């Protein structure tokens with residue numbers, strides 16, 4: 450059971466995943482900010498069937514711009 454109903458992150462082994470603690474999105478966002486990444490829920494909202502290997506700001510920008518073409 451996911452403690453954040455809207456979280457679509459499939460990495461259930463990640464210690465920041467909301468099922469691993471009671472701090473909601475805070476650990477995930479803190480980690481993403483520290484590494485220059487965007488949380489996977491944002492990618493999942495726009496990526497469709499695309500497979501992704503990295504989640505940096507630039508990857509998200511490219512993904513969104515590709516969907517707008």
Ligand code: SF4
Nearest residue numbers: 456458474477488490
């Ligand atoms: S910010 Fe992280 S923990 Fe919160 S919904 Fe998105 S992927 Fe899940």
